[in-house]
Amino acid sequence: RGVALGNLGRLDDAIASYDNALEFKPDDHQAWYNRGVALGNIGRFDDAIASYDNALEFKPDDHQAWYNRGVALGNIGRFDDAIASYDKALEIKPDDPSVYYNKACAYALQNKIQLAIENLQQAINLDVKYKDMAKTNTDFDSIRDNEQFQELLQ
Structure with a gap:
């Protein structure tokens, strides 16, 4: 549901949907990842980073989560941290x-x-x-x- 809402541009509704899903399954790395994407798309980069961190807690080899985490970090000017995230992504998918x-x-x-x-x-x-x-x-x-x-x- 969250993905469909996001595709419709209803990002706040998508985030709420991911939050609901995570109440039932708090270890769903894909829901955390998708939540991070939606949050990043509305400029809530700190919250996006936190969601990517949660996704990576459950799936530390998710190259796309490391990459998007780097993008969010770069968007708030934390370039050294962004580069560190990019390096982790490249370890997984060089x-x-x-x-x-x-x-x-x-x-x-x-x-x-x-x-x-x-x-x-x-x-x-x-x-x-x-x-x-x-x-x-x-x-x-x-x-x-x-x-x-x-x-x-x-």
């Missing part, structure tokens, strides 16, 4: 280009140019679409004039 891409964004926002470029290169190696995405993503504005960054986007 060939996910979106994780490398978002890790590159986090490094760029910290002005860690070399680490941003290395992770962006890895993302592009796995899926060339990330080259075009990086061209317009404002997360890379601080390194946009860097020669290595420019070469990578050629």
Whole structure:
């Protein structure tokens, strides 16, 4: 029910549905994960992180929960914690280009140019679409004039 409500854009109702499901089955990692997604989609990033933490308590090898946890952490400026979550996601699924891409964004926002470029290169190696995405993503504005960054986007 929560997924259907979320798909309809009724995110508050979806969250309430997940809360109801979790009353009956508090160890349902998928309900915690889906609740985190819905909370993140309405900008409640701290609550989303807490939901992902609960999901990971029950299923610590959920690469997508680690990834989305990293996204939520990045959205509140906790870049080191976001990178740590991305690293956990990559331990589980080392060939996910979106994780490398978002890790590159986090490094760029910290002005860690070399680490941003290395992770962006890895993302592009796995899926060339990330080259075009990086061209317009404002997360890379601080390194946009860097020669290595420019070469990578050629």
